[in-house]
Amino acid sequence: MTAEQRAAHYEALWRLYRHVDRIWEAPKQANGPHPAELGGYGPVAGLRDMLDRLFGHLEEVRSAAGEQPEDYRAQMVVELVD
Numbered sequence: 001m002t003a004e005q006r007a008a009h010y011e012a013l014w015r016l017y018r019h020v021d022r023i024w025e026a027p028k029q030a031n032g033p034h035p036a037e038l039g040g041y042g043p044v045a046g047l048r049d050m051l052d053r054l055f056g057h058l059e060e061v062r063s064a065a066g067e068q069p070e071d072y073r074a075q076m077v078v079e080l081v082d
Contacts, residue, residue, distance in 0.1 A: 003067060006058065006061065006062055006065070010062075011035065013054055013058065019045060020048055024048060027041075
């Protein structure tokens with residue numbers, strides 16, 4: 001993979017993690033029970049754990065490729081519109 005492909009992979013993983021995390025956090029935000037106490041949330045917890053491990057692996061690969069940790073994040077450019 002090129003550096004650009006690794007960055008795109010990281011971004012895709014991040015977006016997927018945020019989606020799964022929102023599902024995990026929804027019951028807590030609705031003042032409901034912790035997701036671990038609800039039936040059916042085991043697969044969601046498993047996905048969060050798996051994605052966390054994939055992030056760790058990707059960071060190891062990027063480090064081995066000589067990329068710096070600050071390069072792991074997508075750069076955002078904000079242009080102010082009048």
